[in-house]
Every structure is written in C-alpha cells, then in structure tokens.
Amino acid sequence: MSEPLTYSYYGGSAHRWPPQPRLDGDRYCDVVVIGGGFTGLAAALACAERGFSVILLEKEKIAFGASGRNGGQLIPGLRWTASELEKDFGPERADALFELCWRQNRVKARIQKHNIDCDLKAGHLEAAWTSADFDAMRREAEYLSARFGYQSDVVAKPGMGAHIGSKLYHGGIYDLQGGHFHPINYAIGLGKAALAAGVNILEDCRAFGVEDGVQPVVSALGGAIRASHVILAADSWMSEIWMRDGEPRLGRYTVPIMNYNIATAPLANADTLLPSDAAVADSRFVLNYFRLSADKRLIFGGGERYSQTPPRDIAAFVRPFMAQVFPQIADAKIDYGWGGAVAVTMNRLPHIGRRGNVFYAHGFSGHGALVTTLAGELIAEAMAGTAERFDVLANLPSKPFPGGKWLRRPLATLGLLYYAMKDKLG
Structure with a gap:
C-alpha cells in the first residue's frame, strides 16, 4: 500500500508527528530495528530504556503499515484459545502463554507511563455468528474461569442489546480486559517516547538486507549500519529483506491478506449501535469487526481480498457488510475508506x-x-540477557508456507478461500 494515511480516519485525526531524517552515510550502534510499527517502536523504546544505542529504520513513516491501518481492537490472547493451547502444548506451556498473552497488557502500561493520548476505551465483545459458536464461547469462558480465574461475561442472545444494536448474533463474550484505541496516535506516542529515550528514528529509509554474522550489517537506502544486534519487525514487508545468502528467508512464513475499513460520518444514533462502547469482532473466519471512534463514527472492517490490488471503491466494498449488521445505517455517509495487509x-x-x-x-x-x-519488549529483555519469557513465544511452532516463491501465495489463497466459503454456507 503506497497511499498516504490521510485517506484513513486515523491519518486524518492523527496527532502531529514531526518528519524524521533519512540515513545519510554509514553508522554504528548497538541495535538496528527495521520497521516502525508497534513491534519495532516498542522494541526500540525498550532497548533504549536498557541503555542500548538504537537506530530505527522505517521505509515510509512510522505506523504506515498494519499498525496504522487496523481496526483499533485490543483483544487479549492469541488466535488460538487458551484451551487449544493447553491441549496441544500441555499445562506448563499453556500457563506461561496465558500469563504473557492474557494477563499482561503492555499497551495499557505504555499508555499510562508515557501519558499517550489515543482514545483508549475498555471492553471487547466477541459476537457469535452461530449458536454453535456461542456454545463454544461459553465453554471457553467457563474453562478460563475455572483454570485461570479469568473472568468475562457470558452474554446470551437476549442480553446482547446491552452491547450491540443488532439482532444478527447468537450471544457473545464481553471482556473488560480488552478494548480499543486510536492506533496511529498510540504509535506516535511510542515514537515520541522512543525519541525522548534517545532512539534515532530514520524515515523514508528502506532496509534492503542483513549480513547476519557475528556483528550484523544492515544495508539501507543512504548507507550501511553495523550493529551488535538487529531486530526485524517489518511484518508484511519481511519478504523484502534478504539475509546473508540473498534469500528473504522469513518471508516464507507468512502470506499477506488485504483487509479494508470504513469510517462513517459522526452518527447521531451512535450510542444505540454500541451502547456499551465496546469493540466488537464476530466469530466468522472472514470476520466483521467494528467500534465507535471518539467522535462517534462507526469504524467497520469487513471482507477480505487475497489480491493486493484494492477494490476501486473501498466504501462500496465494505458497506454491504456494515448494512448486514446494522441495517438502520445502511445508507450512512462514509467519510473514509482504507486498507492494508x-x-x-x-x-x-x-x-x-x-x-x-x-x-x-x-x-x-x-x-x-x-x-x-x-x-517488542520481550526481544529487548532477551537482548539484555534474560530470555525466559521471550522463549515462551519463540518456541511456538511455525512452518513456512509450501510452494516456494511463486506458488506459496496461490496455494495459501486456495486454503483461505475454502474457509471463507464455509462462512457463506453457514
């Protein structure tokens, strides 16, 4: 995606972020971070707090990628449920993952520490697309309560009106540990904290590759940087970064999926749509996710595309999904439409x-x-010599997508389309 973020609601309502310089000549530091999204900014800040000299390279502007294009939803945990993690990995690893990914809220801690103004709100609702989905949610909530003492509210279908002005869903789980925020303003807050901690943030500075020897060297637009450590935090752009043998090795482990969001004009009836002001994500494979902004717009994400070519009219692409959930605003004015990988x-x-x-x-x-x-913070912790908590996440299983450079994405797309079709068939 190369369009400026002012096409998004987040870009249009972002706090001021001063342009940062470009790389001009060769440099040396303790740590080079590649990527200016949440992961890279958090890692750079945490490394600087530990006394490392840090240079962060961002190909565009900070939060230009997924960190500035997402739905702003703060959902505790991972894509696997806690019970699935215990079933596959055993109780000891499940305990460690739960402590990190459910009980830890490093976003809230950073917001409080640095006084980041990013419209943070508490409350997340997982909405059941089918009655079977609700039964599974209820069982998981009971498991979390019994196993970890983790409390959330099981909301049966008659009680959903307290959270959402739609009769589409069969119940849900309301979790006060989750919530929502303005993602670009959070990233700007992290960026300003990083600058204050001494991080040298360089923008419009593409990193081409890493010579990953004892003392890695990062080749970038404008020069080369020799460092003791490198942190790769480029997410969807990881495949653009080659390693010593000229191969973008890490890019084999992911495929990009394009998601699209819209923001309506401010709505007079906004509070009737989401009375508890919770962020909502439903249980479909190709899910709908939505929330209210601070100025009472509905921010709605729906549908996926497996081509990186965006629809000609993003608002027209997303509007039917919004209208299915909220027919009462089917014709609402849409002020912003944006997407990202x-x-x-x-x-x-x-x-x-x-x-x-x-x-x-x-x-x-x-x-x-x-x-x-x-x-990002666990990487800094491991770099400083304490790797136990980092290893909890680093030991998660992973496999590259099959198919090699040319077939990897088409094969993955076929699998994703299968699950998307299951959504449509109920």
Missing part, C-alpha cells in the same frame, strides 16, 4: 525468534494490537 502464518500463531544476533517478530495474523508491544 495483514501478515498471516499457517497456524495463525505469531512467528517470533532469533537467528544468532538477529531477532524477529511478525505474522500476528490479525490479532496483534496487544501482542506486538509485548513482543
């Missing part, structure tokens, strides 16, 4: 790890607004 792994778990002195984190699979900040 989500990097998805084969198993929908993030791909996090290290190769020598090169750390990486990507493939958050549409569930990353909370986990990205955590991942």
Whole structure:
C-alpha cells in the first residue's frame, strides 16, 4: 500500500508527528530495528530504556503499515484459545502463554507511563455468528474461569442489546480486559517516547538486507549500519529483506491478506449501535469487526481480498457488510475508506525468534494490537540477557508456507478461500 494515511480516519485525526531524517552515510550502534510499527517502536523504546544505542529504520513513516491501518481492537490472547493451547502444548506451556498473552497488557502500561493520548476505551465483545459458536464461547469462558480465574461475561442472545444494536448474533463474550484505541496516535506516542529515550528514528529509509554474522550489517537506502544486534519487525514487508545468502528467508512464513475499513460520518444514533462502547469482532473466519471512534463514527472492517490490488471503491466494498449488521445505517455517509495487509502464518500463531544476533517478530495474523508491544519488549529483555519469557513465544511452532516463491501465495489463497466459503454456507 503506497497511499498516504490521510485517506484513513486515523491519518486524518492523527496527532502531529514531526518528519524524521533519512540515513545519510554509514553508522554504528548497538541495535538496528527495521520497521516502525508497534513491534519495532516498542522494541526500540525498550532497548533504549536498557541503555542500548538504537537506530530505527522505517521505509515510509512510522505506523504506515498494519499498525496504522487496523481496526483499533485490543483483544487479549492469541488466535488460538487458551484451551487449544493447553491441549496441544500441555499445562506448563499453556500457563506461561496465558500469563504473557492474557494477563499482561503492555499497551495499557505504555499508555499510562508515557501519558499517550489515543482514545483508549475498555471492553471487547466477541459476537457469535452461530449458536454453535456461542456454545463454544461459553465453554471457553467457563474453562478460563475455572483454570485461570479469568473472568468475562457470558452474554446470551437476549442480553446482547446491552452491547450491540443488532439482532444478527447468537450471544457473545464481553471482556473488560480488552478494548480499543486510536492506533496511529498510540504509535506516535511510542515514537515520541522512543525519541525522548534517545532512539534515532530514520524515515523514508528502506532496509534492503542483513549480513547476519557475528556483528550484523544492515544495508539501507543512504548507507550501511553495523550493529551488535538487529531486530526485524517489518511484518508484511519481511519478504523484502534478504539475509546473508540473498534469500528473504522469513518471508516464507507468512502470506499477506488485504483487509479494508470504513469510517462513517459522526452518527447521531451512535450510542444505540454500541451502547456499551465496546469493540466488537464476530466469530466468522472472514470476520466483521467494528467500534465507535471518539467522535462517534462507526469504524467497520469487513471482507477480505487475497489480491493486493484494492477494490476501486473501498466504501462500496465494505458497506454491504456494515448494512448486514446494522441495517438502520445502511445508507450512512462514509467519510473514509482504507486498507492494508495483514501478515498471516499457517497456524495463525505469531512467528517470533532469533537467528544468532538477529531477532524477529511478525505474522500476528490479525490479532496483534496487544501482542506486538509485548513482543517488542520481550526481544529487548532477551537482548539484555534474560530470555525466559521471550522463549515462551519463540518456541511456538511455525512452518513456512509450501510452494516456494511463486506458488506459496496461490496455494495459501486456495486454503483461505475454502474457509471463507464455509462462512457463506453457514
């Protein structure tokens, strides 16, 4: 995606972010971070807080990618449920993952520490598309309560009106640990905190590759940077970064899926649509997700495309999904429409790890607004010599998509289309 973010509601309502310089000549530092989204900014800030000298390279502007284009939904956990994690990995690893990914809220901690103005609101509702989905949600909520003491509200269909002005759903789970925020303003807050901590942020600076030896060298537009450690946090653009042998090795672990969002004009009846002001995501494979902005717009994401070519009219593409959920605003004026790529792994778990002195984190699979900040901080923690918590995420299983350079994406698309068709067939 190359369009400016002012086409999005977030870009149009973002706080001021001063342009940062470009790389001009060769440099040396302790840590080079590639990618100026949530993961990269959090990692750079956490490294600087530990006394490392840090340079962050961003190909465009900070939060230009998925971190500035998402639905702003803060959903605790991972794409797998806690019970699925325990079934596959056993109780000890499930305990460790739960402590990190459900109990930790590093986003809220950063917002409080740096006084970041990003419209943070509490409350997330997972809405059941079918009665079978609601039964599964209820069982999971009971498991979380019994196993971890984690409390959420099971909302039967008659009680859904307290949260959503739609009769489409069969119930849901309301979780006060989740919520929503303005993602670009959160990223700007992290960026300003990073600058204050001494991070050198360079924008309009594409990184081409990494010579990943004992002392890695990053080749970039404007020069080369020699460092003790490199952090790769480019998510959907990871495939553009070659390693020593000239191969974009990490790009094999994800495929990009295009998601699209709209923002209506401010709505007089906004509070009747979402009375509890919760963010909502439903249980379909190709899910709908929506929330209210601070100025009472409905921000709605719906539908996916497996081509990177955006629809000619994003508003027209998303509007039918919005109208299905909220027929009462089917003809509402739409002020913004935007899209972006989500990097998805084969198993929908993030791909996090290290190769020598090169750390990486990507493939958050549409569930990353909370986990990205955590991942960046855990990388800094491991770099400083304490890797136990980092290893909890780094030991998640991962496999590259089959098919090689040319067939990987078409084969993945076929699998995704199968599950999208199951949504339509009920």
